[in-house]
Amino acid sequence: MIPVLSVSEFISQINDIIAGEFIIEGEVSGFKTSNGKWIFFDLKDDSATLNCFSTIFTLRVPLEDGMKIRVYGYPKIHDKSGRFSLTVQKAELVGEGALKRAYELLKKKLESEGIFAVERKRPLPFLPQRIGVVASGESAAFGDFKRILNNRWGGVEIILRHVLVQGEQAVPDILQALAEFDACTAQTRPDVIVIIRGGGSIEDLAAFNSEEIVRAVYNSRIPVIAGIGHERDVSLVELAADVRASTPSNAAEIVVPDKRDFIAGLDFELEHMEQNLKHQVSKKKQNLDQYFYLISSKLELPIANGRMLVSRFVQSLSALGASLKNKKEAVLFGERLIKSSDPKHLLKKGYSITRNKAGVVIRRPDQVVSGEEIVVELEGGKIKGEVLEN
Amino acid sequence: MISLNHMPAKEKFNFAKSYAELQKIVEWFEKEDIDLEEGIKKFEDGSKIVKELKEYLDTMENKIKELKK
Numbered sequence: 413m414i415p416v417l418s419v420s421e422f423i424s425q426i427n428d429i430i431a432g433e434f435i436i437e438g439e440v441s442g443f444k445t446s447n448g449k450w451i452f453f454d455l456k457d458d459s460a461t462l463n464c465f466s467t468i469f470t471l472r473v474p475l476e477d478g479m480k481i482r483v484y485g486y487p488k489i490h491d492k493s494g495r496f497s498l499t500v501q502k503a504e505l506v507g508e509g510a511l512k513r514a515y516e517l518l519k520k521k522l523e524s525e526g527i528f529a530v531e532r533k534r535p536l537p538f539l540p541q542r543i544g545v546v547a548s549g550e551s552a553a554f555g556d557f558k559r560i561l562n563n564r565w566g567g568v569e570i571i572l573r574h575v576l577v578q579g580e581q582a583v584p585d586i587l588q589a590l591a592e593f594d595a596c597t598a599q600t601r602p603d604v605i606v607i608i609r610g611g612g613s614i615e616d617l618a619a620f621n622s623e624e625i626v627r628a629v630y631n632s633r634i635p636v637i638a639g640i641g642h643e644r645d646v647s648l649v650e651l652a653a654d655v656r657a658s659t660p661s662n663a664a665e666i667v668v669p670d671k672r673d674f675i676a677g678l679d680f681e682l683e684h685m686e687q688n689l690k691h692q693v694s695k696k697k698q699n700l701d702q703y704f705y706l707i708s709s710k711l712e713l714p715i716a717n718g719r720m721l722v723s724r725f726v727q728s729l730s731a732l733g734a735s736l737k738n739k740k741e742a743v744l745f746g747e748r749l750i751k752s753s754d755p756k757h758l759l760k761k762g763y764s765i766t767r768n769k770a771g772v773v774i775r776r777p778d779q780v781v782s783g784e785e786i787v788v789e790l791e792g793g794k795i796k797g798e799v800l801e802n
Numbered sequence: 803m804i805s806l807n808h809m810p811a812k813e814k815f816n817f818a819k820s821y822a823e824l825q826k827i828v829e830w831f832e833k834e835d836i837d838l839e840e841g842i843k844k845f846e847d848g849s850k851i852v853k854e855l856k857e858y859l860d861t862m863e864n865k866i867k868e869l870k871k
Contacts, residue, residue, distance in 0.1 A: 539818040544869070558866070567817060567862030573869040592869060671859045678852045681828050685848055688831045689841050696838060 423489050430487045436462065436498065437482045437506060440475050455483060455498070463497035473503050480507040511614045515621050519648055522623070527630050528651045534635045536655060536667070537603045542569045543667055544593045544602030544634065546586060549574035553610035553639075553660035560664035565671050571602055577609045582619035590628045605634050606667055607649065608660035611642040620647040629653055639663035759791040777802040817858055824851045 417425065438455035445451050451466045453475065464483060475481065484502040489495065505513055522528065543561075547554045549572055561570070573589040576582045586607075593605055607629070609620065619625060620640045629636050630652045639657030640647040650656040657663035759765070766774040767787045774780055780799050788795040827848045831841070 537818075539821060541818065558864075562864050566859045566864060568864050570864055570866045571869050572866060589869075675856055675859065678824070678855060681824070682845075682849060682852055685828065685831045685845050688836065689838075689845055692836050692838055692841060 420491060423491055423494070426489055430489075433484065433486055433501075434498070435482060435484050437480070438462065440479045440481055441477050443475055443477050451500075453477075455481070463495065464500050465497045466500040466503075470501060471503055473505060475503065479505060479509055481510065482506050508614050511618060511621075515614075515648070518621065518623055518626075519651070522626060522648065522652070527626065532630075533654045536635050536637065538669070540568060540603035540667060542571060542600075542602040544605040545570055545572045546575055546589045546593075546605060546607045547572070547609065547660070548577045551577070551610055553608045556659075556661045557606070557608055557664045560661050561668060564664065565668035568668065571600075578612065578616045578619060583622050583624055586619060586625050587628055590625075590632060594633055602634060604667060605632065605636045606657075606663050607636060607638045607640070607653070608657070608663050609640045610660065611645070617641050617645060617647055620649040622648075625649055626652045637663050637666055759789065762791075765789040815854065815858060817855065820851050820855060824848055824855070827851075 436455060438457050441454045441456050441461075443451075443453040445468065449468055451464075451468060451471055453464050455462045455464050464485070466485075473481075482504045483498065483500045484504075485498045485500040487496065487498050490497065505511070526532070545554065545557070547557070554572070558570070561568075571593075573592060575585045575589050577586075590605070593602060596602070607620075609617070614621075617640060620638075626648045629638065629649050635655075636653040637655045637657055638647070638650040638653035639660045639662055640650055643658040646656070655666055657666050765788070767789065768774055768780060769785045769787070772779075774786065780786060780802055782799050782802060784799050786797050786799060788797060827844050830836070830844060
């Protein structure tokens with residue numbers, strides 16, 4: 413027998429029956445708030461509508477009409493209005509719109525922390541010998557990367573750490589890969605890490621917009637090049653990396669030089685050195701030429717003079733030789749002259765020297781006065797006398 | 803009698819180191835006045851390094867390894 417219930421009893425029973433937690437996905441419409449506290453919106457799919465109810469405090473995610481969301485809550489028929497609605501405890505954004513929104517929010521947050529700061533980006537090694545690659549080993553992305561690398565450069569070691577690049581397990585796997593490279597010892601540690609992934613939807617690339625991986629790339633001790641998706645996709649990992657590659661192929665172009673350009677550079681440097689050398693040689697030769705010119709022009713005069721001097725010298729020598737005999741005679745004559753000028757020699761001849769009392773030699777009569785004492789020196793001695801008359 | 807493939811002589815050639823040496827020589831040549839004798843010797847050294855670098859690039863292939871966990 414079906415019991416007869418009051419309205420309240422009926423609603424209460426139904427509420428017991430439907431009690432439980434549910435997760436429902438749908439599109440937001442008719443979003444409105446009331447009294448700054450209550451939130452009302454409808455969750456729709458193609459053919460049905462569900463009233464939703466929540467409070468500002470519970471629903472932290474800002475919602476807009478048209479957003480595709482997932483709500484967690486419990487159904488209830490409200491006594492007073494008899495209305496059926498879902499009391500929402502939690503809401504999540506799903507789909508492109510939602511992921512884009514999450515991306516924007518996370519980007520803002522990390523940017524303010526300085527995770528993307530240009531100043532912290534490290535320079536890449538110019539000539540890496542070991543390149544660590546975080547990618548899906550089977551992917552076209554890795555294939556392109558390998559091909560372009562082999563084309564451009566030779567003699568490097570590529571160390572591949574295969575990872576899952578989408579899905580739930582991607583984030584922990586990629587984190588592990590980065591940790592493994594970081595833990596390498598000096599003998600095996602790569603000089604640079606390249607993280608690459610081909611194109612995909614925003615859901616496919618979600619791992620490369622995750623906070624954990626972005627932080628791991630920022631904290632990597634080894635410089636990182638990241639090339640995720642297509643040119644227009646800029647994942648947060650690429651912003652945190654030291655260098656962003658627009659595509660996996662571009663990553664190969666960035667990580668090593670092109671050997672053709674490099675070799676051309678080497679040839680140019682060699683040529684430049686050779687030019688320098690040649691320039692030095694010609695400079696020295698020029699100096700030498702100038703020097704010789706100077707010397708020869710300067711020497712010509714002295715050489716000419718020299719020759720003249722030499723001939724004069726030779727002439728004088730022979731003249732000297734001739735005059736030497738004369739000179740000897742002259743010397744002898746001179747000797748005789750000196751001897752004959754000696755006063756003592758004169759005295760021998762009978763001459764005398766007259767001096768006054770002071771010893772001054774008297775040559776003229778007017779040097780003495782009458783009565784003055786004089787001394788006369790003769791060969792044998794002296795005579796004292798007196799001037800009688802002058 | 804099986805003949806073995808001749809492997810290109812690798813020695814302990816360090817590409818980056820040799821390139822750095824070459825750069826030092828290039829820098830030396832930037833001086834105003836260079837000693838001729840020394841310059842000729844350095845040019846010879848530089849030419850030798852260039853030859854080695856070119857050879858390395860042309861003959862050495864890239865090796866792919868997997869990271870050992």
